[in-house]
Each structure stands twice: as structure tokens, then as C-alpha cells.
Amino acid sequence: MTSSRMSGFRDLGVEERRKQVAAFAGLADEDLRVLDPGHGLLLEQAEHMVENVVGVLGIPVGIATNFVVGGREVLVPMATEEPSVVAAASNLARMTRDHGGFITSATPPLMQAQIQVLDVPDPAAARQRLLVAAPELMALADEQDPALVAFGGGVRDLVVREVPSSRQTYVVVHLVVDVRDAMGANAVNTMAEAVAPRVAEIAGGRTLLRILTNKADRRVTRVSAVFDRDLLGGPEVVENMLDAAELAVADPYRAATHNKGIMNGITAVVLATGNDTRAVEAGAHSHAITPDGRYTSMSRYERTADGHLVGTLELPMPVGLVGGATKVHPTARANVAITGVTTAAELAEIILAVGLAQNAGALRALATEGIQRGHMSLHARNVAAAAGARPEEIAVVVERMVAERAIRAEFAEQVLAEMRSRG
Numbered sequence: 001m002t003s004s005r006m007s008g009f010r011d012l013g014v015e016e017r018r019k020q021v022a023a024f025a026g027l028a029d030e031d032l033r034v035l036d037p038g039h040g041l042l043l044e045q046a047e048h049m050v051e052n053v054v055g056v057l058g059i060p061v062g063i064a065t066n067f068v069v070g071g072r073e074v075l076v077p078m079a080t081e082e083p084s085v086v087a088a089a090s091n092l093a094r095m096t097r098d099h100g101g102f103i104t105s106a107t108p109p110l111m112q113a114q115i116q117v118l119d120v121p122d123p124a125a126a127r128q129r130l131l132v133a134a135p136e137l138m139a140l141a142d143e144q145d146p147a148l149v150a151f152g153g154g155v156r157d158l159v160v161r162e163v164p165s166s167r168q169t170y171v172v173v174h175l176v177v178d179v180r181d182a183m184g185a186n187a188v189n190t191m192a193e194a195v196a197p198r199v200a201e202i203a204g205g206r207t208l209l210r211i212l213t214n215k216a217d218r219r220v221t222r223v224s225a226v227f228d229r230d231l232l233g234g235p236e237v238v239e240n241m242l243d244a245a246e247l248a249v250a251d252p253y254r255a256a257t258h259n260k261g262i263m264n265g266i267t268a269v270v271l272a273t274g275n276d277t278r279a280v281e282a283g284a285h286s287h288a289i290t291p292d293g294r295y296t297s298m299s300r301y302e303r304t305a306d307g308h309l310v311g312t313l314e315l316p317m318p319v320g321l322v323g324g325a326t327k328v329h330p331t332a333r334a335n336v337a338i339t340g341v342t343t344a345a346e347l348a349e350i351i352l353a354v355g356l357a358q359n360a361g362a363l364r365a366l367a368t369e370g371i372q373r374g375h376m377s378l379h380a381r382n383v384a385a386a387a388g389a390r391p392e393e394i395a396v397v398v399e400r401m402v403a404e405r406a407i408r409a410e411f412a413e414q415v416l417a418e419m420r421s422r423g
């Protein structure tokens with residue numbers, strides 16, 4: 001099986017879906033057994049991950065189909081509690097296939113640590129001295145992580161900024177580090193702490209914060225895709241989607257919701273692969289600020305000469321394959337294996353592609369029939385279950401709620417009562 005275009009995948013049972021995913025990814029069925037409740041993260045593993053453990057939380061993992069990212073067919077695991085997210089991503093990925101899927105590019109994986117220096121008598125002169133000492137400081141930082149240097153990473157640059165504040169002007173040194181396939185927090189934090197005493201000495205002040213910045217704007221991934229005009233619904237839908245997208249560019253109230261839709265896709269893949277959702281979210285939102293300080297849309301849309309819709313998304317994507325929970329969480333490892341990626345950069349590209357597909361899916365729904373039909377008809381399954389429907393009763397209750405446009409708990413209870421009284 002070589003194509004991620006799996007029409008009818010939704011109609012299969014879980015076991016059959018899993019078999020198809022395993023076959024696609026070249027995995028044994030047994031490799032995906034960890035996706036079963038109780039077979040993934042064990043309590044004793046959880047005990048070593050965080051403090052005061054009392055259990056583990058189950059989140060559904062769905063597979064987004066139809067993706068072609070950087071020329072490669074890919075199935076994408078998404079961990080999310082929200083209905084219609086996986087469906088929307090799959091649906092919009094389908095609409096890019098005849099136009100080459102998602103085109104990607106990325107900067108090298110550069111993370112930055114900040115070292116804050118206080119009480120510097122002459123910040124401008126200290127900045128100059130620190131820049132002159134950059135080779136020495138960079139070498140000292142590299143010495144802290146010979147393993148990273150052996151993998152081809154290490155310090156690439158040293159930047160010094162003067163940051164005025166209400167208390168004083170701080171001198172802030174940035175160590176710019178190529179972290180290869182790690183998220184990189186630990187590597188850059190270790191380096192920052194190690195070079196801080198020498199930085200203080202050179203600057204003639206004292207250091208305080210020594211920590212990475214989550215504004216990872218030198219580790220940026222870009223994707224773009226052409227969504228087919230006709231599959232979207234025609235020229236009028238394209239025009240309406242352009243206007244829907246433009247409101248998010250112009251208005252922070254809309255931008256927050258638009259970007260939440262993008263993060264629906266992004267966070268789901270970040271979580272599924274055991275990466276740090278907070279680090280990615282902090283980086284993404286800080287990237288959506290214009291130079292004049294306005295919060296805006298993360299994505300941009302335009303029309304091709306043929307009237308198709310082109311979407312682009314550029315975001316910092318500090319994800320890794322080697323550190324944090326990615327290495328220790330068995331389900332995260334299985335999910336990474338499903339994607340078939342071998343580098344953190346490839347994973348970042350897939351994550352961005354899902355974010356863009358998700359965004360276009362929400363825009364299309366909003367610009368046509370509204371969000372409620374597609375989203376709420378899938379959400380109706382939750383409502384039915386919450387109202388007490390047994391698995392074999394859910395389909396009937398959902399059908400009634402959707403038909404009557406009444407996706408509400410009390411209506412679900414009423415339908416259930418009627419069904420059960422009929423026997």
C-alpha cells in the first residue's frame with residue numbers, strides 16, 4: 001500500500017484500520033498494539049515522567065489520510081479530544097493531491113538560549129566586548145555537549161541585545177544552537193548556564209535568567225498547498241474563503257479563532273508524537289505578531305491564475321525525535337513510526353501541513369454551510385454517549401439528532417427513552 005488516499009477508511013473497524021496503517025507504514029500489527037488502552041504508557045513508566053502520579057489519561061488517536069508532504073505519501077496520527085478535526089484535515093488534504101500536496105521548506109533547527117545580564121554600567125560597551133568574545137563563548141558552550149556536536153549540531157551564532165525596561169537596560173546574550181533532531185531545551189539551557197559566569201565577567205554585571213526562548217524564530221518551517229477550486233465548491237467558495245481568511249489578517253478577535261483552528265491540527269500531531277505542546281503553542285502565537293505589535297493570522301491565502309486557492313503557513317516548529325517524552329512514551333514512538341519520518345525537520349513539515357489543512361477545512365465550512373453541520377454531526381456522538389446511549393444505540397440517536405437539528409443532551413435522552421420504551 002503506497003497511497004495515503006484511503007477512501008472509505010472511516011467505515012472500517014478499528015482493527016482493520018490499524019492493519020491498513022501498519023501495512024502502509026511497513027510495521028508489524030504488533031508494533032501498533034501500544035495504541036490499545038492499557039498497552040501504551042504503563043503506570044511504572046508514567047511514574048518516571050512526572051511527579052505524584054496517580055494514573056494516565058487516554059486521548060483518542062485518529063489517522064489523517066490523504067496527505068502528501070514534501071512529495072511523500074504520509075498517514076498522520078492525531079491525538080485530540082475534539083470531533084471533526086481529523087475528518088477536516090483528511091478532507092482538505094484530499095483537495096491538494098492533484099496539485100502536488102504540501103510543498104515544504106525549513107531553516108536549520110536553530111534554538112536560542114537567553115542569558116540576562118543586570119547592573120551593567122555601560123550596556124552598549126558591554127555588548128561590543130561580548131561580541132568580540134563570541135568565539136570564546138561559543139567554544140565554551142560547544143564543550144558542554146560533545147554528543148550534539150558529534151551529531152553535526154552545536155553553537156552557530158551569538159547575538160547580543162540591549163533590552164530597555166522599566167527597571168534598567170538589560171544586556172541579553174542569545175546563544176544560537178543547531179540542536180539537530182532534539183527539541184533542544186536541555187542542550188541550550190545547559191550551555192547557557194555554563195557560559196553565564198564568563199558572560200557576567202565580560203559584561204561587568206551579574207547574570208539572572210539562563211533559559212531558552214520559546215520564540216523559536218530561527219527554527220521555522222514553511223508549507224504551502226494549492227486547494228482545488230472545484231473540490232472546494234467552485235469560484236464563489238474560493239472568494240468567500242479569501243474574505244474569511246482576510247478578516248483574520250485584519251482583526252485580532254477573528255485571528256485568535258482562526259489560529260485556534262490551525263492549532264487544532266498542530267497540537268494534535270505534536271501531542272501524538274510526545275512533543276511539548278506548550279513550547280510549540282508559545283512559539284506559534286508569538287510568531288503571529290506583526291512588526292507593529294498586532295496579533296494576526298498565522299496563515300495567508302491567495303488565488304492562482306486558474307482560480308484555485310493557495311494557502312501558506314510559516315511557524316516556528318521546535319519538535320524533536322530524540323528527547324523529552326518522544327523517546328520514552330511507547331504510543332508516541334509508535335505514532336512517529338507511522339509517519340515514517342527520520343528527522344525532526346520532516347516531522348515539523350508534516351505538523352505544519354496538518355495545521356494548514358485544518359485551517360482550510362474550517363474556513364471552507366465557515367464560508368459555506370457554517371461550522372455546525374459537519375462539526376456538530378460528529379460531535380453528536382459525544383452528546384449521545386454523554387446522555388447514556390450504549391454503543392449499539394449511538395448511531396440511531398445521532399441520526400435523529402442530526403435529522404431534527406437538535407444536537408442537545410435532553411433531546412438525546414428523549415430519543416433514548418422513546419427507543420427503549422419501544423423495546
Ligand SMILES: CC(C)(COP(=O)([O-])OP(=O)([O-])OC[C@H]1O[C@@H](n2cnc3c(N)ncnc32)[C@H](O)[C@@H]1OP(=O)([O-])[O-])[C@@H](O)C(=O)NCCC(=O)NCCSC(=O)C[C@@](C)(O)CC(=O)[O-]
Binds near residue numbers: 264
Ligand atoms: C467534517 C467535514 C470534513 C465533513 O465534510 P463532508 O463534505 O460532509 O465530507 P464527506 O462525507 O464528503 O467526505 C469527504 C472526505 O472528508 C473526510 N471525512 C469526512 N467525514 C469523515 C469522518 N466522519 N471520518 C473520517 N473522515 C471523514 C474523508 O477524507 C472523506 O473522504 P473519503 O475518505 O470518504 O473518500 C466538514 O464538514 C468539515 O471540514 N468541517 C469543518 C470541521 C472543523 O473545522 N472542525 C474543527 C472544530 S471547530 C473549531 O474548533 C475551530 C474553528 C472552526 O472555530 C476555527 C475557525 O473558526 O477557523
Ligand SMILES: NC(=O)C1=CN([C@@H]2O[C@H](COP(=O)(O)OP(=O)(O)OC[C@H]3O[C@@H](n4cnc5c(N)ncnc54)[C@H](OP(=O)(O)O)[C@@H]3O)[C@@H](O)[C@H]2O)C=CC1
Binds near residue numbers: 182184324
Ligand atoms: N521552555 C521550554 O520549552 C522548556 C522545555 N523543556 C523540556 O525539554 C524537553 C526537550 O529537551 P531536549 O533537549 O530536546 O531533550 P533531551 O535532552 O532529552 O534530548 C536531547 C539529547 O539527545 C541526544 N541526541 C541523540 N540523537 C540526537 C540527534 N540526532 N540530534 C540531537 N540530539 C540527539 C543529545 O545528546 P546525548 O546523546 O548526550 O543525550 C541531546 O542533547 C521537553 O520535554 C521539554 O518539555 C525543558 C525546559 C524548558
